[in-house]
Amino acid sequence: MQGLAERIMAHAGGLPEGAAVSAKGLLHLGNRAAIDQALSRLAERGRLIRAGRGVYVCPVTGRFGTRAPSVEQAVQAFARLRGEVVVPSGAAAANSLRLTTQVPVRLVYLTSGRSRSMSFGKQVVELRKAPKWQLVLEDRPAGSAIRALGWLGSENADAALKILKRRLSSTDFSELVAAVPQLPTWLAQAVGKAAYS
Template structure:
């Protein structure tokens, strides 16, 4: 009979990159304590990566050897499985829009779910719970603007919005203006005053 560790590896072999592996999903192979121990042993031997307590990932085989799953894949899987909104942080949004040249050192994502961290090899990815208004228009360019302005803060938001609005289409400005009611007053006022391009 195959060992529990081998059964777990065989069971998880066909998983897509970034799919989380947990003991609960493997209880058909053995009792909880035995599955937890087997997962822990596999992580110590480098066959699995321990992303966080109770969550493991398969390393990805490449022609250069094994690597941790791509952050984007882990984020997509977390989003698909939990139903949470997960978007790039305000610092990343500000960088993307040219409001700062600083590149964030840590990979931080804002989420509608609980805050948590994942270890992907040597890289730490943080999911930080954010207020609902920062997740407005989550996957749209206008939502990126909202997160960037939240990051620059009340004192710099008006100037930053003036700069960013030049890069937005009329449709994106309309979207942003339509979200003004869900934004805090310090941000809603300059957003509602935006003028559409000709």
């Protein structure tokens, strides 16, 4: 019969890359205290990576050795596990939409949950609690545009919206305009002005 650690690893090995493993999700394998202890020991031995309090991910083994899973996949798996909305920060959104050439140095995501840090190997990811308007339309292009505009601020919004009106599809820009009631006044005015000019 397999030990608890081996059953945990068999379960974790069947999950997609970056999927989060927590003690609550393993209660079918044993009691909570034994599972917590087994997870801790597996992390000490390097068989699991402790991403945050009570959350672990499997390292990925390839031809060139072992590495942490893709941060994007792991963060999204964590969001599903916790039932939170987690999206890239406004700086990352502005960069991906080519509204700035600045590349964010730190990995920052906005969340509907509490602020915290997670680590994936040597990579540290910061989760920051964000106001609801910055999480509108989640991972849609219009949602990225909202976060980018929020990061750029009111003084740069008009110029950025002219660029976005050309770059976003008409459907995505219409989604941005439809989200106006949920946005702060300065941003709602800028989006309305860009939509009807």
